[in-house]
Amino acid sequence: MRLLPTSLFAAGFLCLAATVPARAEGGATVPPIDNPVVQKECGACHMAYAPQMLPTRSWQAIMGNLGDHFGENASLPASDGATILAYLVAHAGDAPSTANGRRFMRGIPADATPLRITDTRFWKRGHNEISAASFGAPNVKSKANCVACHSGAAAGQYGEEE
Amino acid sequence: MTPARFCLALLATTLLFAQPSFAEPARDAILGQLAAEAKQANPAFAGFSAERGQQFWQAVHTGGRAETPSCTSCHTKDPTAEGRSRAGKAIAPMAVSRTPERFTDAAKVAKWFERNCNTVLGRACSAVEKGDIITYLSAQ
Numbered sequence: 020m021r022l023l024p025t026s027l028f029a030a031g032f033l034c035l036a037a038t039v040p041a042r043a044e045g046g047a048t049v050p051p052i053d054n055p056v057v058q059k060e061c062g063a064c065h066m067a068y069a070p071q072m073l074p075t076r077s078w079q080a081i082m083g084n085l086g087d088h089f090g091e092n093a094s095l096p097a098s099d100g101a102t103i104l105a106y107l108v109a110h111a112g113d114a115p116s117t118a119n120g121r122r123f124m125r126g127i128p129a130d131a132t133p134l135r136i137t138d139t140r141f142w143k144r145g146h147n148e149i150s151a152a153s154f155g156a157p158n159v160k161s162k163a164n165c166v167a168c169h170s171g172a173a174a175g176q177y178g179e180e181e
Numbered sequence: 182m183t184p185a186r187f188c189l190a191l192l193a194t195t196l197l198f199a200q201p202s203f204a205e206p207a208r209d210a211i212l213g214q215l216a217a218e219a220k221q222a223n224p225a226f227a228g229f230s231a232e233r234g235q236q237f238w239q240a241v242h243t244g245g246r247a248e249t250p251s252c253t254s255c256h257t258k259d260p261t262a263e264g265r266s267r268a269g270k271a272i273a274p275m276a277v278s279r280t281p282e283r284f285t286d287a288a289k290v291a292k293w294f295e296r297n298c299n300t301v302l303g304r305a306c307s308a309v310e311k312g313d314i315i316t317y318l319s320a321q
Contacts (some may be wrong), residue, residue, distance in 0.1 A: 033293060042242065062268040064267070064268050064270055065266065065269070065270050066270065068264035087300075089295070090246050090248055090249075090267070090300075091246075091249075091267070092295070092296040092297070092300045093297040095292075095297060096292075144228050159269060160265065160267075160268075160269035161267065161268050161269045162268065163268040163269060164268060164269030167269060
């Protein structure tokens with residue numbers, strides 16, 4: 020009977036593994052952005068990205084260089100910039116109050132400041148089977164266009180979809 | 182004023198306000214402000230031109246980002262069509278006939294001219310250039 024706890028544990032693990040593989044496989048859910056300034060200004064040219072997917076230092080670097088925002092001038096009135104940075108920092112992947120932020124931060128070296136979510140290990144692992152041609156398709160145009168495939172992305176739902 | 186003259190004046194006033202392009206006070210105020218700036222920069226300024234605006238809209242500029250040398254890079258050559266940002270997001274048509282709230286929010290107009298003129302031309306746009314573009318797109 021010494022084996023009973025072990026076998027129970029093993030059986031339990033197998034059941035668990037059988038019921039949740041889809042979640043372990045891919046996709047992410049984050050709380051939707053609930054600040055109107057962030058939603059409006061960060062969502063003007065692209066969807067407003069989830070602040071949880073980059074560390075604090077990345078958002079500080081991005082918001083500190085809006086004059087050259089990935090090749091665009093995205094400058095803002097100072098007060099809006101401050102509002103947005105405060106929100107991004109409060110919800111960054113390494114912010115104390117961010118639930119499950121660590122999975123987005125995993126693999127980002129402590130001395131690295133990624134400026135693109137697409138440069139993080141979390142993103143790359145979730146998209147390693149997507150071809151360059153798919154990202155370049157006319158209705159997608161760019162890796163920055165999350166909603167082209169993740170229709171619920173604007174609401175924080177980045178599930179796997181066909 | 183004779184009754185006939187009064188009727189003529191009334192008719193002229195009615196016709197003036199019946200023109201759709203005169204019906205948006207917020208846009209007129211933005212154009213008025215730009216006209217004042219243009220006049221200050223050049224006392225010979227004689228009004229905005231939709232034709233010049235169209236040329237500017239379609240021109241291939243230098244001095245800005247190589248990826249976006251023209252307004253049409255994102256907005257397309259047809260202002261009544263939907264555009265697309267470099268990141269792939271749809272941009273509502275700039276033509277006022279398609280998107281009536283265009284050029285009615287002074288802060289929004291200032292923000293986007295500052296951004297896009299820097300991105301496309303590598304400099305700020307003049308009051309004449311801005312007024313010409315708004316005049317062109319208001320007639321589209």
